Amino acid sequence: MKIADTEEELIAPEIKEPESGLKNFIRRNISLRLVIQIYVVAVMLFAAWQFYGFYEAVQGYTSFAPERPAVVEGFLPIAAIVAFKAMFVTGEIDPVHPAGLVILLIVLLTGWIFRRALCSWICPIGTLSEYLGKLGKKLMGRNFNIPKWLDIPLLILKYALFLYVIRAFIFLPAEYAASFMQLPYYTVSDVKMFELFLNLGTRSLAFIGVLMLLSFLFKNFWCRYLCPYGALVGLLGVFSPFVLKKNSETCINCGRCNKVCPSKVNVQGKKSLVISTECTGCASCVAECPKANTLEFKFLGIIPVKPLIFSAGFLVAFFGLIVLAKVTGYWESTATLYDYQMLYNMLPSRGF
Numbered sequence: 001m002k003i004a005d006t007e008e009e010l011i012a013p014e015i016k017e018p019e020s021g022l023k024n025f026i027r028r029n030i031s032l033r034l035v036i037q038i039y040v041v042a043v044m045l046f047a048a049w050q051f052y053g054f055y056e057a058v059q060g061y062t063s064f065a066p067e068r069p070a071v072v073e074g075f076l077p078i079a080a081i082v083a084f085k086a087m088f089v090t091g092e093i094d095p096v097h098p099a100g101l102v103i104l105l106i107v108l109l110t111g112w113i114f115r116r117a118l119c120s121w122i123c124p125i126g127t128l129s130e131y132l133g134k135l136g137k138k139l140m141g142r143n144f145n146i147p148k149w150l151d152i153p154l155l156i157l158k159y160a161l162f163l164y165v166i167r168a169f170i171f172l173p174a175e176y177a178a179s180f181m182q183l184p185y186y187t188v189s190d191v192k193m194f195e196l197f198l199n200l201g202t203r204s205l206a207f208i209g210v211l212m213l214l215s216f217l218f219k220n221f222w223c224r225y226l227c228p229y230g231a232l233v234g235l236l237g238v239f240s241p242f243v244l245k246k247n248s249e250t251c252i253n254c255g256r257c258n259k260v261c262p263s264k265v266n267v268q269g270k271k272s273l274v275i276s277t278e279c280t281g282c283a284s285c286v287a288e289c290p291k292a293n294t295l296e297f298k299f300l301g302i303i304p305v306k307p308l309i310f311s312a313g314f315l316v317a318f319f320g321l322i323v324l325a326k327v328t329g330y331w332e333s334t335a336t337l338y339d340y341q342m343l344y345n346m347l348p349s350r351g352f
């Protein structure tokens with residue numbers, strides 16, 4: 001394996017010129033990613049404002065009830081998991097919180113095909129974590145690194161917790177899941193969750209503050225060590241039909257791929273396939289590699305795929321499936337405002 005010893009070697013004629021438009025593409029891609037991230041955050045903030053109006057109407061504080069934004073069900077992962085399990089008995093998509101289940105199914109499908117693209121393009125918590133890290137770097141001049149002796153145990157802990165949830169899902173009797181969905185709490189779980197966030201105590205706020213501080217100090221802290229959704233799509237993405245391939249014959253071991261990778265994947269150290277539960281498929285390493293055709297995305301390991309096609313495929317699949325769910329009636333809940341008011345009043349005034 002040839003190793004670059006000098007700076008001259010890195011810019012020697014055999015080294016690829018920036019591929020036609022690739023750098024430009026990455027620049028465009030990153031700015032498109034930013035636009036999508038801002039769009040998703042704006043949708044979430046608008047949904048929170050709308051849901052607040054709905055929440056007040058449920059409590060009877062106002063006679064005007066804005067439409068309940070179904071997208072809030074994306075924050076009910078436990079309800080979605082239960083509904084997924086119940087689907088094995090009923091064979092139906094839950095009509096009370098269909099959007100939550102649809103979002104879970106989209107996460108599973110796109111996570112398998114497009115790895116953790118969801119984390120870098122869509123997830124608002126991932127966006128917050130990313131920009132806290134960038135702010136930390138700007139203000140402190142750098143982000144700190146978690147030492148290796150702690151990095152691996154923290155990753156193991158994340159996947160151990162995730163596997164515990166998977167185990168609970170597997171052993172949860174489907175009949176029990178179906179009967180849980182008949183409880184009043186299940187229908188108003190979005191309102192109860194919202195109420196919980198509106199009434200966070202000092203300890204909860206301190207906990208959130210600590211998480212934000214960790215994301216400020218350590219790049220990608222939330223996504224790398226804590227997020228259960230990240231763990232799910234990360235594991236599924238290992239089986240993605242899009243593989244990142246490295247040609248060790250032409251690699252000059254310059255280390256640029258490792259330096260640019262936001263997920264700290266050791267691309268340089270891989271022999272052929274770059275397989276990692278942390279890879280978001282962002283293609284930064286592909287763009288940064290100075291040797292032509294050394295790092296490439298390949299469909300089924302054979303057909304080279306431009307990063308643009310990969311990203312566009314993910315966005316079309318993600319938003320296209322949501323539109324499909326809306327058009328086919330698997331997005332809006334069948335529960336009415338009256339149902340919510342009645343069931344909400346049957347439960348304790350605070351808590352569950």
Ligand code: SF4
Nearest residue numbers: 261279280282283285
């Ligand atoms: S830089 Fe490469 S290895 Fe790192 S997350 Fe992006 S695509 Fe994956």
Ligand code: SF4
Nearest residue numbers: 251252254255257289
């Ligand atoms: S694969 Fe990584 S180490 Fe090898 S040439 Fe490309 S950027 Fe450099």
